[in-house]
Structures are given as C-alpha cells and as structure tokens.
Amino acid sequence: MSSIKIECVLRENCRCGESPVWEEASNSLLFVDIPAKKVCRWDSLSKQVQRVAVDAPVSSVALRQLGGYVATIGTKFCALNWEDQSVFVLAMVDKDKTNNRFNDGKVDPAGRYFAGTMAEEIAPAVLERHQGSLYSLFPDHNVKKYFDQVDISNGLDWSLDHKIFYYIDSLSYSVDAFDYDLQTGQIANRRIVYKMEKDEQIPDGMCIDAEGKLWVACYNGGRVIRLDPETGKRLQTVKLPVDKTTSCCFGGKDYSEMYVTCARDGMDAEGLLRQPDAGGIFKITGLGVKGIAPYSYAG
Ligand SMILES: O=C(O)[C@H](O)[C@@H](O)[C@H](O)[C@H](O)CO
Ligand SMILES: [Zn+2]
16 A cells, blocks of 8 residues: 555635646646635645636636636636636526526536536535536537536546546435547436445545546545446545545646645634634645546637
C-alpha cells in the first residue's frame, strides 16, 4: 500500500466549493464557490488565487478549446473570459423554473458541456424535489435535454472507452450508468452501479481514474470512495478532516494528485471550530493511481 497524505493546500473558506478542474497549461486548479458566486483559480506553483465574481450562483467551470473557460451560472451556460472577467451567455435552460439553478457540470470526450439543474436549496439537500433536468451544450451552442424529474443533479463522468456515462442524482443515493454514444451524445439504458451505504451519506461530485474506477465525494460523509463500476463494489475509502466533501478531480504532475473541494454552509459554530479547514481545498497524494486530463468544451 502506498502512504496516503492529505493536506489542506488552500484555506479558502468556500461556502460551497465545487467543480475542481485541473488546468495543465497553468499548473492551476479551477473551482467554484456556488453561493458566493465566484470562480477561482489556484496556481499550484505560486500558491496565489485569482477570483472572478459573477452575478448568480456558479455551479461548475470547465476548460474551453478557444481559450478561457465555460461555466454554468444560474440557469445559463456561459463563456468566461478570464483576462477581462467578462461573461457571455451561450444558452439558457429551465426558463419556466425561476427557482432553479444549474449544479454540477463537466465536458464529455467530444467537447460537449453536460450539466444538470436543481431547485435552489433552502438548506443543504433541502429543496423542492423533482425540479431538475440534465442537459448538454453542444459545440454549436444547441442544448439537448436528456431527462427531467431530477432532485440534485450532481457528479458525472465518462468511461475510458467513452461508451458509458456515469451520473449521480444525489437524493437517489446511488451512482448510475447509461450507455453512451459519443458520436451523437445520446444516452440510454439507465442502471444503478452503486448504492451508498448509510455512513457514506450523500453522493456528490465524481471523477474517473486512469484504471476506469470512479471516485465519489460523499457530502456529509467526510470522505471520497473509490468504486469499481463493473462489479459495483467499493474498493477504497479515503477519509478527510471535513464532513462536507463535495467533489474531486485528479491534477498535478501526470494527474497523480487528487484535489477535493468541500463546503462550510450548513455547519454550526461548533462544527466550524472542530473543522477549521471546512471550505478549503484538499490535496491527496500517495493514492497510487492517476487520473486523466479533463476535456475542453469545443464550442
Ligand atoms: O455541491 C452541490 O452539488 C450542491 O450544490 C450542494 O448544495 C450540496 O452538495 C448538496 O446539498 C448535497 O447534496
Ligand atoms: Zn455537487
């Protein structure tokens, strides 16, 4: 067994840190703080953070082939120019649902930006149910809707052969899979690959590793778990010193490090005293497995 090391590399005090994405070109970790309406970029070499404020909750960020980034802001798919901090709206969803916002999002191997929606929360995981849907933004800026009736649209990723799409609707307490057609962006044949155990709490963000295994951040569970989607078995549990772990990605040299985001919202004063690094960015080394580079939006 390798020796695992966990450190808080940035005490950012995120209310709800989310959507960690490694940007190799700048040796940086991108992430968002959803309710604080901020997109952040942490330079792993200089340890400096840049923050861009936007005008609505920002739930995910992704790389863009044209340069700059894309982000889901409120119910809009947007382009984000980092240099002048300008936001350009590419498309809008859920126009009839004024209490909705996007949640987690990620780019597929063909450069489509997938993201789902949810009703705005009254408290963490307390919200009007079945209000969300899953969408993708194609490179031509057309939006495809896959399904509705989602509670909290969350983690997503694709198998290494691009034939399976993995997806989490948090309140189903499961990790699901669909057949994936990379050519058309169609999904089919939903099934459950993993049911959360009680102490694992709520499944949130997710990423795949270079061996095709899934890593799921467990909100309120204070851990990330590694799953074998073929057998449905949990392979590993890595506990963190914070309860509200929200998402994870691989990054660093050769994608050998894991970065984990977490939240402060929903914690009481005593909890915050016990977990002063809540809302920070954590780095896990020594996992002995690498990740893969994130895909970039092609539009
Ligand atoms: O980060 C997210 O995906 C949500 O926006 C958060 O609010 C929490 O994770 C959620 O409450 C737990 O299910
Ligand atoms: Zn999430």
